[in-house]
Amino acid sequence: MQSFRTELENPVVEKDIIDLEQKIRDFREGKIHDEKFKSLRLARGVYGQRQPGVQMVRIKLPFGKVTFKQLLKIADISDEYASSNLHLTTRQDIQIHYVSLERTPELWAKLEQDDVTLREACGNTVRNVTSSPASGIDPQEVFDVSPYAHAVFAFFLRNPICQEMGRKFKISFSSSEADTAFSFIHDLGFIPKVKFENGQEVRGFKVMLGGGLGAQPALAHVVHEFLHEDQIIPYTESVIRVFDRYGERNNRNKARLKFLIQKIGLEEFLRLVDEERIANKVKSYKIDRDAVPQPEAPGVVKYPEVEITNPARYKHWRATNVFEQKQKGFFGVYIKVEVGDIPTAQARQLVDAISPYVADEIRITQNQGLLLKFAREEALPHLFNGLSALGLAAPGFDSVADVTTCPGTDTCNLGISNSMTLSKVLEDVVYSEYEDLIYNRDIKIKISGCMNSCGQHGLAHIGFHGSSLKAQGKVLPSVQVLLGGGIVGDGIGRAADKITKVPAKRATTVLRAVLNDYQANTNDNELFNDYYDRQGKDYFYQLLKPIADLTTLQDDEFVDWGHEETFATAIGVGECAGVVIDLVATLIFEAEEKFGWARQAFDDNRFADSIYHSYSVFISAAKALLLDKGVNSSTHAGIIREFDVQYVATGEIELSGSTFDELILQINKNEPSEQFAAQYLQQAESFVQTVKAKREALIQL
Missing domain, CATH: 3.30.70.3340 (Alpha-Beta Plaits)
Incomplete structure (x- = not known):
């Protein structure tokens, strides 16, 4: 494991990988709590599989871009460390499976040699920044959004403000109003716009905020019709800062940005975003439009005549x-x-x-x-x-015959029923029975193995997600059927309606019933969702009700697609985000570790980073003492409030005439200057020493 230490050119990356190696060793020796270690490895793209003892490794490819050399390197890595397979995801990543935990630092180091990273591919971080795949060559685009997606990826990678959020944060860039990157289901979605001022073209973006799928879909809010291109990174930073401070951390089912906006209201959220701007690392950020150049086209060649095989x-x-x-x-x-x-x-x-x-x-x-x-x-x-x-020339890309699916129960802890085999079965139905629909790009079929929508069933015209039903005293694999989701355009989208739940083996019957009815009853040139709206949700419930009848079950319906054994639910603990650490000693240790990061950032003249690390020092140390009183606040804002109530107002801790709120929230009332960074760093150090002394006194009691 020593080779990568001399082969990597980037000292920051090298330190990251060496740190992961050391943390794995500490974890195996029992020096790091399991949940703390889980959070750390997730932020480095290492995700526990359904199968015990092995990991899924997610490779982060900003806006889905990969060169031939990089793809070959990833294939080599999968052969050496994983299962000799590459899985393409709906977030434009590549996943490999069955990796030994101990080998992940070495694997990561080899990928970094070809500028490929695992960093922040999982966990409570800014996930892979996605874009319309055709960006740069899209005939409908007003300009190429690739450089903007790349700039956002680079700015927030390893950025202190988004390393330990309450939940993941997703960003997309669509290339046009067709919105093929689904802005309306993202925490932040950007759609390119152009206006003219004094005869000059000015670039900007329509901004969508607070969207998400999952078990409770929410469509994003339009917060800017036109945000200047130089403001997209400062605005994103302000949004993330607010999310980090006020977002839920204990109940992961309520921890996404959409729930925070629902809780405090959009107007208040936007007020907080505006309040945070003074603390931003940058007030304006000019995007390098040439950062993602177009690849070189093949030269003019006289290709020999070739006979088409079919x-x-x-x-x-x-x-x-x-x-x-x-x-x-x-x-x-x-x-x-x-x-x-x-x-x-x-x-x-x-x-x-x-x-x-x-x-x-x-x-x-x-x-x-x-x-x-x-x-x-x-x-x-x-x-x-x-x-x-190679078997890769199937027609019908992005048509009814092109079913999107997550891995489901094949490898995912959260999978309830099979989705991979079901996807193949549904595609076979379309190709064999509805060949004319391979030209239909209006209808999209999407499958997830559970309600969390990794297969994006929540925005499908025809969607399925894994579930279970009880009948005859047994549990049988089932799917929830959803209809009517999809893109409207320019940031407007539709979340699919739940219609009914049926045994999984009857999903093919559901598909036939819906497509047959569509073909029989649609008007000329009528889009699927117009037909769905015209018929109404109850019409489809009645259409599918006989298929949901459990009195006619056959023995094979208790066996899931792709399986031979009788179905049994076996849901593990999801790792889509880290879990809160509630150990007092661990939190104090973290506070000291973060102080070291703050000091190092200050010494490197990275004053904004130093300030945010110092802020994290305050939070970790305060949370440690609150846990001693059995107070487990679910937000940073709650920790700040409770520390004043439990310790400052009672006189147990004195803060030189200040409240804890006033002390810590200097962060959003000051520019990130050298002077303030030095002052805040000193205050954070003093606070940690105060907390340690208090903790030691409590232990002696």
Whole structure:
């Protein structure tokens, strides 16, 4: 494990990886509490699997961009450390499975050699920043949002304000009003806009705030019709600061930003955001528009004549999987990837097959496919043949036949019923019985293994999520059926309605019933959701009610898709975010560790970072003493309030004529200057010493 210490060029990354190695060792030796260690590894992309003793590793690929070399490196890593498979996610990441915990630092170090990171791919952090996969080549876009997504990713990576939030935070950039990055389900969603001032083009974004799916979907609020491009990072920073201070931390089911906005109201939330701006690291942040250059297109080559292996299928593929880019003469080519899985051997063959014909940049799509760029028209037959040989030329990308799914019970702790096999079965139904619908890009089918919507069932026109039912004294695998979700456009979206719950083995019957009714009763050129609205929710409940009848169950319906044994629910503890640490000694140790980070940041002239680390010192130390009194506040704001009530107002702790609120909340009343950073650092150090002395006195009692 020593090799990565000399091979990495970035000392910050190297320190990160060495720290993970040491923390793993400390955890194995019993020096770190399990929940603290879980939080630490999650923030480094290491997630416990359903199978005991192994990990899922999530590889963070900002806006889904990966080069041929990076894809090959990830394939090599999966062969050496995982299960020789790459899983594409709905957040444009790649996941590998069955990794030994002890090998994750070495794995991470090797990935970093090709500029690939695991950092903050999981946990209570800013997750992967996503964008429309076609950004940069989208004929509808007003400008390329890729550099903006990259800037946001880079600014918040390792940023102290978002390392230990109450819950994860998701950001997206759509390339146009088509909103193909789903701004309305994100904590912050950005849609590009242009206006003209004095004859000059000015770039900005429509800003959507507080969206989310999960068990309780919420559609985002429009908070800016036009926010200048230089303000998107300062605004995002202010939002995250408020979320970190006021967001729920004990009940993870109520800890997302959408619940905080529901609790205090949008107007109050926006007031707090405005109040935080003085503390921001930057008041304006100019985006480098050239930070993500377009990849070099293949040179002009006279391709040899080639015979199409399957002319009819090529026609379908060309109609559904290929589009002309905004760069005339070039085409984008989508690859439909069944259940998002690419075996490593197939990944290498894919790179060999496509590299002569497309640019060296692949984008992972939100429906678990791939997008290739800058193919010339004469190269398309060669691409089709090459993809066909690999089983990757299925037509119907992003159509009814392209079902999105999460891993479900295959590997996820939270999975209730199978989603991967069900996805394949539903696709087979479409291809074999509704071939004309492979051209239909209006209807989207999405599946999640549970209600948390990793497969995005909550925004599907036809959605399913894993569940269970009881019948005949036994439990059987089931799916909740949802209808009517989807994109409206320009930040407006629809959350799908729950219709009924049926045995999982009847999901195919549900799909047939809905598609048959749609074909029989839709008006000319009527979109699915217009047809759904016209018929009404109760119409579909009555349509599907006979399918939900449990008096006609067969024995095989007690066995889930892809399984041979009788179904039993086996839900583990979810790790989509860390768990609160309630150990007093651990919190005091954390406060001292964070003080070291604050001191180091100050010495490096990173004054804003030093100030936020000092703020975290106050919070950890105060929480430690509150726990001694059995007070476990669920927010930073609550900790501040309770510390004044329990210790300052009672005279147990004196703070030089100040309340704790006044002391700690200097942070949002001062510019992040060197002078204030020095003062705040000294105050944090003094506070920790006071807390330690109080704690030692309490122990002696």
